[in-house]
Amino acid sequence: MSTPRRRRTETLPYVIGYGLSLLLTSIAFGLVWQHVLSGHTALFAVLGLGLAQILVHFRCFLHIDLRRNSLPDLQLLLFSSMIIALMVSGTLVVLINLHSRMMGP
Amino acid sequence: MTGPTITGFLLGSLSWGALPFVRAWREPNISEIIGAGAGSIVVIGAVVTIALITWLQAWEYLWTQWFTSLDHKKIGIMYIVIALVMLSRALIEAVLIRSQQAAAINGPGFVEPGHFAQLFSTHGSIMIFFMAMPFLTGMVNYVVPLQIGARDMAFPYLNSVGLWLTAGGSGLMMASLVVGEFSTGGWSGYPPYTELNFSGGPGPDYWIWAITLASIGSTTAGINIACTIYKFRAPGMTFLRMPLFCWTAVCTAILMIFAMPPLTVATALLAADRYLGTHFFTDDLGGNMMNYVNLFWLFGHPEVYIVVLPSFGVYSEVVSAFSSKELYGYKSLVIATMAIGVLSFTVWLHHFFTMGQSADINAVFGIATMAIAIPTGVKIYDWIFTMFRGEVRFTPPMVLSLAFMVTFVLGGFTGVILATPPLNYMVHNTLFVVAHFHNMLIPGTLYGLLAGYMYWFPKAFGFRLNERLGWISAGCWITGFYLAFFPLYVLGASGMARRTHEVFDPAFRPWLYVALFGAFVLFTALVTLFVQLFVSIRDRHANMVAVGDPWDARGLEWSVAAPPPEWNFAVIPQVESRDAFYWRKRNREAYKPVDHYQDIELPKPSACGVIVGLSAAACGFGLVWRIWWLVALFGAVVVATVIIRSFLRDVTRTIPAAEVEAFDRRWLAQAHYAKPVSRQREMSRRNEGLAEWTA
Numbered sequence A: 001m002s003t004p005r006r007r008r009t010e011t012l013p014y015v016i017g018y019g020l021s022l023l024l025t026s027i028a029f030g031l032v033w034q035h036v037l038s039g040h041t042a043l044f045a046v047l048g049l050g051l052a053q054i055l056v057h058f059r060c061f062l063h064i065d066l067r068r069n070s071l072p073d074l075q076l077l078l079f080s081s082m083i084i085a086l087m088v089s090g091t092l093v094v095l096i097n098l099h100s101r102m103m104g105p
Numbered sequence B: 001m002t003g004p005t006i007t008g009f010l011l012g013s014l015s016w017g018a019l020p021f022v023r024a025w026r027e028p029n030i031s032e033i034i035g036a037g038a039g040s041i042v043v044i045g046a047v048v049t050i051a052l053i054t055w056l057q058a059w060e061y062l063w064t065q066w067f068t069s070l071d072h073k074k075i076g077i078m079y080i081v082i083a084l085v086m087l088s089r090a091l092i093e094a095v096l097i098r099s100q101q102a103a104a105i106n107g108p109g110f111v112e113p114g115h116f117a118q119l120f121s122t123h124g125s126i127m128i129f130f131m132a133m134p135f136l137t138g139m140v141n142y143v144v145p146l147q148i149g150a151r152d153m154a155f156p157y158l159n160s161v162g163l164w165l166t167a168g169g170s171g172l173m174m175a176s177l178v179v180g181e182f183s184t185g186g187w188s189g190y191p192p193y194t195e196l197n198f199s200g201g202p203g204p205d206y207w208i209w210a211i212t213l214a215s216i217g218s219t220t221a222g223i224n225i226a227c228t229i230y231k232f233r234a235p236g237m238t239f240l241r242m243p244l245f246c247w248t249a250v251c252t253a254i255l256m257i258f259a260m261p262p263l264t265v266a267t268a269l270l271a272a273d274r275y276l277g278t279h280f281f282t283d284d285l286g287g288n289m290m291n292y293v294n295l296f297w298l299f300g301h302p303e304v305y306i307v308v309l310p311s312f313g314v315y316s317e318v319v320s321a322f323s324s325k326e327l328y329g330y331k332s333l334v335i336a337t338m339a340i341g342v343l344s345f346t347v348w349l350h351h352f353f354t355m356g357q358s359a360d361i362n363a364v365f366g367i368a369t370m371a372i373a374i375p376t377g378v379k380i381y382d383w384i385f386t387m388f389r390g391e392v393r394f395t396p397p398m399v400l401s402l403a404f405m406v407t408f409v410l411g412g413f414t415g416v417i418l419a420t421p422p423l424n425y426m427v428h429n430t431l432f433v434v435a436h437f438h439n440m441l442i443p444g445t446l447y448g449l450l451a452g453y454m455y456w457f458p459k460a461f462g463f464r465l466n467e468r469l470g471w472i473s474a475g476c477w478i479t480g481f482y483l484a485f486f487p488l489y490v491l492g493a494s495g496m497a498r499r500t501h502e503v504f505d506p507a508f509r510p511w512l513y514v515a516l517f518g519a520f521v522l523f524t525a526l527v528t529l530f531v532q533l534f535v536s537i538r539d540r541h542a543n544m545v546a547v548g549d550p551w552d553a554r555g556l557e558w559s560v561a562a563p564p565p566e567w568n569f570a571v572i573p574q575v576e577s578r579d580a581f582y583w584r585k586r587n588r589e590a591y592k593p594v595d596h597y598q599d600i601e602l603p604k605p606s607a608c609g610v611i612v613g614l615s616a617a618a619c620g621f622g623l624v625w626r627i628w629w630l631v632a633l634f635g636a637v638v639v640a641t642v643i644i645r646s647f648l649r650d651v652t653r654t655i656p657a658a659e660v661e662a663f664d665r666r667w668l669a670q671a672h673y674a675k676p677v678s679r680q681r682e683m684s685r686r687n688e689g690l691a692e693w694t695a
């Protein structure tokens, strides 16, 4: 059975992760809402905050870190990255192409 | 003055005109009467079912043993029941579509344009989201844990939530027949047509929320299946010892995990446009419908592999079992499956070749599309070589598998035609496309699911299905397909657009008549399928295969009783090789008692899945009709149930070792006294589920 102490160390990462996620999300909303940034800077700031949040989720919720990375976890991560890269890059190519052909000057 | 506001608050935008019966009364024409008829079938069907259950006093049994069950086997069966009900509806709609087109040559036919558009939209949406997806999810649910030597899925409660979300979505589809109308935007629901400006009614909202429930359900199912296969394999069951069905299941699960989110995003943004006044996909104010098209097909193409891969798995099992041979080229099949899985994320643009990209981009995606034919071809050859010099028995699942191999290859050829952009420009949006994708989906999905249903049925229920009726049904599915869809190639190549309500070229007439006749043959096939089920249940006592191995098959699922006990395996098996059970039989190690029985822990039944799924459906209904109190109430119920359930600690129950032992010994005694049956006689009453093996 888990001692109270062990339970504390087990829940701690979740609490930290939750706090960090909340913080990152509110910053993203705040930036736009309060008009702190605009245009492309706002876009990339939100994108960066989103990526940071992905890392937080990996670290705190999925317990993936660089030290004791077991092979299956790494494989899954690489596979997921590949699929997402395919979808995102393909989408960018297609939509930029469409944009230049249809919305051009 | 307060009257209208109160009803407005209580009923949102609902009014009497939403009921098809009222519409048929006000405007009695054939189209409305068909609508009212369909609505009454739903209502009468529901009333009769409820009355029957009450009369049989089966509510408590159904609630405790089925609806709240977290047993993967029961959840699987319930998924398949939903799929068969929805298959019936969608097939009847297909017959109506075909009748309308055959009747509307130089005339209006008998179904009004709006109603016709609803018919093809519901047919397509149901066949994909509420027939193919539940059917395959159910089959994977039932079979995979048994094949990998596990007691249940990784997340039994999530499994139940997924089931009931699918059931809730199906409920919304059915509700759209009785209250209001469905979308007229096709199964793909392209904006801007599905935006408020062009489709103001509740139709697209029904579509959005039904699809959303189903796709969330599928995402959870995908996560569950992948985790089960990654983490719950029996000791010794390495990846390369898994039956091929498990490989296709894990590949499908991965596709679900990555492919469903784009759809959910697309429908959510469309909903935002319709409900919140945003402009993601509108014509004006910066909206861009190509974003929707791109997201939809990012989902849509992997989706076709989601529905096709499990059937490939079924064929691999069926062909090997009914040829009494090891699967030929196991590793090449595994590699081909995974290659198809990855490639399926690189080709989505072939669904919109004609929507404005440059020719270079079209060429890249066209070539990628053709590349998928290579791993698929590998598979076909592997199945053929599996049969080569095997002891082939033409059971109904085997007949369906053979029909698949021939028919699917033909569909693949027309796929390569469509993957060539210049040719695609000629036939896009015609019946040629409809013929092509049915040519893939009916053999590639439906035949496989039906073959799997007939192959594993004796395992699930302990008796064989009637083979004669199985052959008749398979024969009708096969001839019906050719009659119903090959004429469409001709029609499409001659320029007949898909989704056409009226036809103005009399030269199309003979082809449309043949296609209609084919649709009737397919309907006969469906009826025969149900007759087969009925007759087999009636004659079950003569066809018992309780020992559990009627086909001398290979996987671990055949190594337990039929039907299997709730805990699947008395002890978790130790796996030494591929085709584990087959070699255990050959080495005289099958049907041996266990030294030491132990208590087994299983998940307790839970009503939370039912509550979440049905409340989500009620919430969706509220959203469709803008009944905000309903939305708030049931939205809160969903959230509260999820949270409360997460605090429950006492969620398992223990089956005492004595009970496990008693069951196991009874079954072993049955196996001991049963007469082994030879392969030639496996379709006779002598088959008690114990295979005779030589070698």
Ligand code: HEM
Pocket: B091, B094, B095, B097, B098, B120, B121, B123, B124, B125, B127, B128, B132, B185, B186, B187, B188, B434, B438, B441, B442, B445, B446, B484, B497, B498, B499, B500, B519, B522
């Ligand atoms: C079993 C017999 C079936 C028949 C007779 C049938 C017939 C039809 C017909 C007549 C159409 C409309 C063609 C048009 O646009 O003019 C259609 C569309 C469609 N069918 Fe089927 N079908 C069958 C099975 C299936 C299956 C098994 C699936 C999928 C698993 C499926 C998926 C679709 C889809 C996605 C559409 C497109 C709907 C749209 O235009 O938005 N059908 N079918």
Ligand SMILES: [Cu+2]
Pocket: B300, B301, B304, B347, B348, B350, B351
């Ligand atoms: Cu595709």
